[in-house]
Amino acid sequence: MHVADAGTSPAVAPAAATPAGGRAPARRPLTLGMVLEPPALDPTAGAAAAIAEVVLYNVFETLVHVRPHGKISPLLAERWHASDDQKTWTFILRPDVRFQNGKPCDAQAVRASFERAGAKDSVNKDRAFFAAMTTIEARDARTVVIRLASPDADFLFQLGQATAVIVEPGTVATNAAQPVGTGPYRLGSWRRGASLQLVAWEGFREPATIQFSPVTFRFIGEPAAQMAALMAGEVDVFPRVTERAEARFRGNAQWRVQISSSRAKTLVAINHRRKALADVRVRRAMAAAIDRQAVLKAGQLGHGTPIGSHYTPDAPGYVDLTAVNPYDPERAKALLKEAGVPLPLSLVMTVPPTPYARQGALVVMAQLAKVGIVVRLQQVEWAQWLQGTYRNHDYDLSIVSHVEPLDLGNFARPDYYWGYRSPKFDALYRQLVTTVQEAERMKRLAEVQRLLADDCVLAWLYQPHWVSVSRASITGLWDDMPMLANDLRALHREG
Secondary structure (H helix, E strand, O other): OOOOOOOOOOOOOOOHHHHHHOOOOOEEEEEEEEEOOOOOOOOOOOOOHHHHHHHEEEOOOOOOOHHHHHHHEOEOOOEEEEEEOOEEEEEEEEEEEOOOOEEOHHHHHHHHHHHHHOOOOOOOOHHHHHHOOOEEEEOOEEEEEEEEEEOOOHHHHHHOOHHHHOOOOOOOOOOOOOOOOOOEEEEEEEEEOOOOEEEOOOOOOOOHHHHHEEEEEEEEEOOOHHHHHOOOOOOOOEEEOOOOOOHHHHOOEEEEEEEEOOOOOOEEEEEOOOOOOHHHHHHHHHHHHOOHHHHHHHHOOOOEEEEOOOOOOOOOOOOOOOOOOOOHHHHHHHHHHHHHOOOOOOEEEEOOHHHHHHHHHHHHHHHHOOOOEEEEEEEEOOOHHHHHHOOOOOEEEEEEEOOOOOOOHHHHHHOOOOOOOOHHHHHHHHHHHHHOHHHHHHHHHHHHHHHHHHHHOOOOEEEEEEEEEOOEEEEEEOEEEOOOOOOHHEEEOOO
């Protein structure tokens, strides 16, 4: 999900590494716009999607590289193979890869990274994925053998996400402010609340592939300020800009507008720990009171697709379940009466600062009021949302986009901020992730989606489509975003 924070003190960058040899190729500066600022820079210790937007594949690297449409290619691992039962995976690492502090990125570093991520005291949001690795063996300097408790059909994809970056064991305490990875960029400077700069690391194994340096990320949350920065030429690329950019830049030969699909799910989060909200009839009433199309128009200017469960239309195995809890205000009133809820039911909706959330919340509030649910909006900054809503579960409702792919496992987490508990779901999800036969897996996936819709765990709204704007000379922006990343080596400038 999107989480960001703004502070005041700058971070100190690591010292530059010695060039690998020869003169560095001529590079051009590049400025990217981002809606949210990351609270820190260690993706293994924070849930903020903005962390990965800066560091994934740029500063830190993973064993495999996830590309548009979910394609997997080698990165730190040059090849791999699995046993017939898909419970033992062997990875052969690239030779002579080093971290930016000169330490070797070898099998021991991989083992240490994954064992740390799966440890009982781990704060990695995907801890369960790593804890399912029963053994991680560094067979030699370049060979890592991972044995799983059970097969995992999504294993390789998970290894390409930001939570699976390989970190140098000696830097784990300082990576949040002084990240040390194996990627083509290192941290140059960080002006909290304004911008962050990455610079080319000349010790990178393929320095000629680095086209841009320095790369400046400017944090611009307000839609009007985003437009002003683009129009003034202060930003070269703005991935996932506010959608109002399309009308402004479409047809302008100097700019390129690209609309990309996503694996994001924008939803009304519901706290099941609240007595009234623990009643499925109340949750169904809320879903029936909300016109998804109206919220989509308000939050995304219509760029997206309504959804009825926690899965997106262009992902394999999607089932359209929008008819399970359709827009029907009269049904909403009847469900509330059946539940015996005294009306008006008063709730607080905690709203983070993104435009889609604040604009969509106004529509949701008005629609819920028509069926007897009175909502008071509480606008918070991301740091407050992360602490109060996500960590402390101190909320009734919230609007947020969950941008992680393959995050159905959150519904099986007993401590997750929704508070949903279902032994039936837990068993079904375990069957899903351990099924590797494709037809059977698709059947299980459909059952999981339907159970979540039937339980109306959340009030799902839509899958957003991201609108990105770049100078016409810049190519390589992902045309499909299975996860949020700004893969700088994929970008090129023509001419």
